[in-house]
Amino acid sequence: MAVGFIGLGQMGAPMAARLAGRGLVVYDARPEAMTPLVGVGARAARSVADVAAHAELVSVMVRDDAQVREVGEEVLASAQPGTVLAIHSTIRAETAEDLAERALRYDIHVVDAPVSGGSAGAGAGTLAVMVGGTQEAFDRCREPFGTWADLVLRMGPVGAGTRAKLARNLLHYVAYTAAAEAQRLAEAAGVPLRELGRVVRHTDAITGGPGMLMLRDTTAPLKPDDDLYDTLRHVRDLGEKDLALALELADELDVDLPLTRLAREKLSPELGLPDASD
Numbered sequence: 001m002a003v004g005f006i007g008l009g010q011m012g013a014p015m016a017a018r019l020a021g022r023g024l025v026v027y028d029a030r031p032e033a034m035t036p037l038v039g040v041g042a043r044a045a046r047s048v049a050d051v052a053a054h055a056e057l058v059s060v061m062v063r064d065d066a067q068v069r070e071v072g073e074e075v076l077a078s079a080q081p082g083t084v085l086a087i088h089s090t091i092r093a094e095t096a097e098d099l100a101e102r103a104l105r106y107d108i109h110v111v112d113a114p115v116s117g118g119s120a121g122a123g124a125g126t127l128a129v130m131v132g133g134t135q136e137a138f139d140r141c142r143e144p145f146g147t148w149a150d151l152v153l154r155m156g157p158v159g160a161g162t163r164a165k166l167a168r169n170l171l172h173y174v175a176y177t178a179a180a181e182a183q184r185l186a187e188a189a190g191v192p193l194r195e196l197g198r199v200v201r202h203t204d205a206i207t208g209g210p211g212m213l214m215l216r217d218t219t220a221p222l223k224p225d226d227d228l229y230d231t232l233r234h235v236r237d238l239g240e241k242d243l244a245l246a247l248e249l250a251d252e253l254d255v256d257l258p259l260t261r262l263a264r265e266k267l268s269p270e271l272g273l274p275d276a277s278d
Contacts, residue, residue, distance in 0.1 A: 003144055004055030006048055006071055008033040011088070011115070012061035014122040016042070018148040027051045052078035057144055059113075061088040065095045072099045072110075081107035084137050086145075088129075090114050090169070093159035096132065100158040109137035112158055114165035115149065126150045130168070132161030174259075175210060181257045185246060188253040213271075222272040232271045239267050 002023035005016035008030075016026055016037055024042040026034050027050065034044040045051045052058055052075040060071050068091050075085050076099070085108060087096055096112035103110045111133030121127040128151040131138050138154045145152045155164045179200075186196050213235065215228060222229045243264040250257045268275045 001057055001140070001144055002055045004045070004051035004058040005037075005061070006051055006058065006075075007061035007063075007089075008037065009061065009063075010119050011122050012059075013037070014119065015059070015061065015088070015115075015127070015148040018125050019144065022144065022147075023055075025051050025054050048074040049078035051075075052083070053080070055083070056080075057084045057086060057141060059086045059088060063089065065091045068095055069099070073102075076103055076106050076108060079106070079108055082109075084109045084111060084140055086111050086113045086141060088113055088115055090165055091162060093132075093162040093166075096162055097159045100133075109133065109140075110158055111137050111141060112161040113141065113145065114161055116165065116168055117149075122148065129153070130155045130161040130164040132156055132158045132163075134158075171210060177259055178263075181259050185250055185253070185255050185257060188255045189249065216272065219272065221269075221274075229273075233273055236268055236271050236273050240264065243267065 002025070003019050004025040004027070005012060005019065006027050008016060008026060008028040012028075013033065013036065016024065017040060020037070020040040020042055024037070025045050026037045026042045027045040027048055028034055031044070034042070038044050045054070048071055058075050058079065060068060060075070062068055062071055068087055068089050072085060072087070075083075079085070085099070085103065087099070087110070091112075093112065096110060100110035111131050113129050113131045113133075115122070115127045115129045117127040125148050127149040129145050129149040131141065131145075131152065131154045133141075133154070134157070135154070142152050155161050183193055183196070186193060213232075222232065243260060246260055247257060247264060250260070
């Protein structure tokens with residue numbers, strides 16, 4: 001399967017490099033970005049249209065919705081019927097859906113396939129990719145995606161991959177905010193931040209961090225006979241106690257922790273459980 005790759009930035013370049021030897025055709029608006037890929041056997045295209053005309057799978061990793069729309073329209077105008085256009089950028093789901101609708105008249109498949117794992121994962125070939133599209137298109141993409149990802153999942157129809165990525169990133173960045181609150185509390189209490197950071201990274205590697213609690217198929221309230229009920233009730237009881245203690249310390253040190261207060265209020269219902277007092 002001849003593969004084209006458009007957008008050779010921090011993520012796109014290492015992803016494309018792992019496709020070398022597959023008739024890889026690459027394009028970036030910056031000619032110098034293509035040079036390292038040419039060095040490992042890729043062909044530098046003259047344009048987006050040149051990539052689309054010579055690839056059965058066209059991967060796109062550009063900056064935003066506007067660039068995805070621009071590149072996507074050029075691909076649709078130049079690609080052969082049966083081509084798969086894969087959008088790896090984090091965009092609005094509607095952008096991918098609109099392109100997929102337009103692609104029908106050209107007999108071209110569109111998948112939204114955003115990735116998670118950062119530049120380190122791209123370099124190591126260990127990304128996770130969340131694919132939205134038809135089963136047929138997914139089956140054609142799965143093997144080439146597997147050269148730069150070690151977790152390739154179909155999340156549903158076009159748009160589902162992007163919606164999954166937004167949910168995943170919500171957890172990522174809210175956790176950053178929580179980490180900042182934890183640092184402010186620790187700093188006010190005289191705790192060395194770098195040492196605390198080592199503890200967090202060490203124990204998250206053991207427990208899986210917040211993702212270890214994503215065990216449920218639904219966010220509906222849990223019934224007492226659910227297999228997870230006792231486990232999550234234990235988590236709830238420990239969490240409410242520890243968050244209350246953290247807030248007591250914050251009050252003593254005059255540190256404002258708004259996200260922590262909200263987490264204390266929301267922990268039970270977000271775990272699908274009644275309040276501990278009920």
